[in-house]
Amino acid sequence: MARQLDYHTIREIFARFQQAEPEPEGELEHVNVYTLVVAVALSAQSTDAGVNKATRELFKIADTPQKMLDLGLEGLIDHIKTIGLYRQKAKNVIKLSQILVDDYDGEVPNSRAALQSLPGVGRKTANVVLNMWWGQPAQAVDTHIFRVGNRTGIAPGKTVDAVERAIEDNIPADFQRHAHHWLILHGRYHCKARKPLCRTCIIRDLCQYEDKTE
Structure with missing residues (x-):
């Protein structure tokens, strides 16, 4: 050191x-704050390039929590199966999407504590979203x-x-x-x-x- x-x-x-x-700028592709959360969650132990390749088509059809729920677990898996740990990540994305719909009217909260309460969202993911989307240091x-x-x-x-x-x-x-x-x-x-x-x-x-x- x-x-x-x-x-x-x-x-x-x-x-x-x-x-x-x-x-x-960050290299993870996204179209709104929700897809940023999903992209960062998917990027754990994976490369940004690999995540971008998988999500380009995904985000064209599922760019909100409700659309992701409509796509469903198996539909999501079909899009991200080239990403490491894709099955567990897919489960987390579906769970966090359900929570956003049920508890936050489909909106992504802008507090670290609320973000970290979402499945698959740790402190690092929360900090990326707070920084990239809301401009927090x-x-x-x-x-x-x-x-x-x-x-x-x-x-x-x-x-x-x-x-x-x-x-x-x-x-x-x-x-x-x-x-x-x-x-x-x-x-x-x-x-x-x-x-x-x-x-x-x-x-x-x-x-x-x-x-x-x-």
Whole structure:
């Protein structure tokens, strides 16, 4: 684990991220907040590309909780069976859709507690939805963010919760809105798990990672 970077270094890192990508966006395709919830729930232990491939046709016919219920469990499975753990995920999507219809008039709630009460929606999923749809500075820590936070010293921590707290505590407020997208994209395309692209990294000189590749 790298040592914690100081405030001014972290500000410089995110200024560079912002300059390179002023308005970073998540890569999960969706048409409204409900389909965003479904897409994020389906993405657990799966790639965004794989989820997008499965949901493009699905969301054309089931973009509301009621339409998903009308499609039914087996109909949903037919669309997402290329995704890992598809059967359990399908059950969760049907259950959460029923709850949204019964308890929320078919609308997706905008509180973390309410979102986390839905089947298949954990803290990370809730944070993604709060950030991407409602613009809240919620930090969804996935494997990419956990790796980048610890390698660089931006947000070191031994657990996902510790890294989430470090991001909230250490990243300047004006960068909080897009912080998790910048970190995800950096981890996905540059600070890769096995062979990080340190030679072309825009924060190489500021990063605390000891095993930089040449």
